[in-house]
Amino acid sequence: MAEKTFPVKIGLEIHGYLDTREKLFCMCLVSGDRGLVVGGSEDMPNSRICPICTGTPGSKPMAPNVEAVKKMVQIALVSRSRINYDNLIWQRKHYDWADNPKGYQTTISGAHATTNAVGGKFKGINLTELHLEEDPAQWNPETGRINYNRSGLPLVEIVTEPEFSNSEQVIEWLKGLVLSLSYIKAVRKNAGIKVDVNVSTYGERVEMKNLNSLEKIRKAIDYEIARQVENFEKGIEQKRDTLAFDEKLGKTVKMRSKEGASDYRFIPDPDLPVMKIDKKMVSEIKKEMPEMPEVKLERLLKKYEVGEKDAKILTRNLELVEFFEKLVEFGIDVKKNMSWVTIELLRVLNYNKKTLEDEDVEILPEHLGELIRAVEKKEITVLKAKQIMNDFVPKSFSLKDHEEEIGSISREAVENLCQQVIDENAHVVEEYKSGKDASLNYLIGAVMRLSERRADFKIVTEVMRGLIEGE
Ligand SMILES: [Zn+2]
DSSP, X not given: OOOOOOOOEEEEEEEEEBOOXXXXXXXXXXXXXTTOOTTOTTSOTTSSOOTTTTTOTTOOOOSOOHHHHHHHHHHHHHTTOEEOOSOBOOEEEEOOOTTOTTSEEEESOSTTXXXXXXXXXXXXEEEEEEEEEEOOOEEOTTTOOEEGGXXXXXXXXXXXXXXXXXXXXXXHHHHHHHHHHHHTTOBOGGGOEEEEEEEESSSSOEEEEEEOSHHHHHHHHHHHHHHHHHHHHTTOOOOOEEEEEETTTTEEEEEESOOOGGGGOOEEOTTSOOBOOOHHHHHHHHHTOOOOHHHHHHHHHHTSOOOHHXXXXXXXXXXXXXXXXXXXXXXXXXXXXXXXXXXXXXXXXXXXXXXXXXXXXBOOHHHHHHHXXXXXXXXXXXXXXXXXXXXXXXXXXXXXXXXHHHSOOOHXXXXXXXXXXXXXXXXXXXXXXXXXXXXXXXXXXXXXXXXXXXXXXXXXXXXXXHHHHHO
């Protein structure tokens, strides 16, 4: 028998946390203090709960959160999906698990459901549908504790056709999706995404649930393809299956044997009215849609003549590219001064393990603009400017407020400092005179330190040489 190759088919179900203030069916806040990650260690368990999101008997859901509906519409528009306006029935999806206090999850999906949008296409991959649903609580099987802060958070689920053929393609596509969704500020960036991945090769499809990082998704797909191919060679039939990927073991493990839509016993939720999407609202949202990464990239390349590598660095992050555009507005020659953003700004942020979108970071483009101007006018040195930037995290400031300490120092002051260094380092001066060029760097370095980097490097070099040679 000739060796057989399989058409690998991979499909995704992506759950993204919608970036809203409140939960889907109650007024509990989505996140605690500003900037705290939902479910993160600093987030007090069960601090944002009420009878509705804990499924207390007798409680009924409030009308669905309009903000969540709007974010869902934005996502439908970005993914070029066809929005369903009428007959959107909230359904109860039943299952028994500790994370599910009501015994069902409320969702705009299920058997015979009209989902929120269908038939989209994003970066070459067809989307089956997308819909709104609520997140279950968080159950820790080791402690038995349940944290309901997450219960009732609004989620969007995006389902793709099984059109991917390898893990690399999946990861690239997901990165693009997350970036586009961050441009419209539709999903909570630091909350991450949860992805169910289905893989089929020679037999029925196998689903892997709840993969919550790109790395996990990559490993799980690669493992599962290899496992299925091996099973084929052993003559094992591949049945429909649901597995979990155990990262510690590095392999997929059994979860539930079969799980068809019928098992969830979907029924319309009698406590929630049939939802309609207002066409006027959709056209309002359409008008206000921000530019997508590709459009921004094109503009950076064409209008501002930014190099391709820099343009890509900038558009990878909405806050960064917006920062850059503010500098343009500010009249800075960005082409000439690109490295202040793509290198220096990122350097200080990385060093402090911060990003521009962090709540506690406040770096104003006009402050960097001022700094660049001052360097251009030779009021301060490049080195000094970089040093000032170190203090821009978490909050930048105007040079005007620090004029005393940061202006360049006069040539006369440089001469005095050079003389002081020469006097204090007679032996190094001798070394230099006897031909050891590196000694000069030592002396210049000493002057730079004494001046707190306010001296101009070129002037120091010139003065230092002049003084030694004139001795
Ligand atoms: Zn609540």
